[in-house]
Amino acid sequence: MREDQLERLQAQVSAVEQLQGVSDRIHTEILASQTGEEALRQFAESARQLIGAQYCAIGVARADGAVLEEFLTAGLTHEQERAIGAKPHGVGVLGLLLHRETPLRLESLTAHPMSAGIPAHHPPMESFLGVPIRYETTVLGSIYLTEKPGGFTEADERTILALSMHLAVAIRNWQLLKRQRALVAGLITAQEEERRAVAYDLHDGLTQYVMAAHMHLSAFQRVHGTADDDLMLGLKYLKDAVVESRRLVNGLRSLALDDMGLAGALAQLVQEEKSRAGWAEADFLHNVEGERFATPVVTALYRVAQEALTNARKHAGARRVQVALLREDETQLTLSVTDDGHGFEPGRSHADDKHIGLHGMTERVRLLEGTLQIESAPGQGTQLTVTVPIPYQEEEE
16 A cells, blocks of 8 residues: 555544544533533534634524524634624525535635625635535525635535534424423513513502501591500501512512613612511622613513522521622623522432522523522522623613
């Protein structure tokens, strides 16, 4: 065997071993442990590194396969993505791949007759390899690689085709996850709307009648100068009823969320819980004065804070509590609730309902593609930290 043949054979063996290694990693480290967007981003990065391309992207098709509804990239920086702006929806060559069953390999992307051109602020892209992703006859999307020194080869094409089966699984999993999350989100939204309606009914109806009765009897007591024990007891009961009705209203839906936004509602919640619990200190810190966020973000973070403070009041035996709402950057919002109470072992199952609200908190955060972490130990208090992406800001009403 000549030396050049031996080198080619060794190169082929090395390529197969590398492909097997990436395939195993995708199967064990990505598909087995990641879901949704993160799995697809890691897949794109693995494919980019394996092929030696500068950029890789995965486009997820809409249910009818006509256009792209999601577009995830690897190789671009956050600054580049922001500068480019709107993501592709599947026109030009990207749209062509949605209707092909075979890969498309080009020396020059911009020279193709169906090229839609390169957007402003987009880095140059010439060499191109696109592979359609299908599950049986269903169009799931495509994977694209661009800018490989020397251009893409037939071997690169075969490699991406081999990985495309894993990608089809990842996309199918994401689609199923999105449907599940949409269903849960719909149920949570309906529940919140029902709570809001009941809260306003209580606030505008029963609470007002109780307050009016208390004011009427107080005026009667002042006019007639009576201090009858039964009258005074009745006044006390009415006053307690007003406090309780307000607590029920805020438990159903904080009306302050509508009036003051998330920061204002959390500040009010912290003070109310401090009064009820008798904490020595209860601080609220934030850097989002006057900012309004998307309703799902506002509702989820308020409910998480509400549940965490309730746990601290009922179970932690805390004396000091701190709640912080901080915008980390343009894309993330972090809520933390810290107490100096008894603490617990987060990984240990509990027989009582002490942490029964944790599942609900986790589900709310997961629907927002966020993260929830709990740091605690017996005798060392508890810190709950939630970080969620900020999809957009709502205008002040």
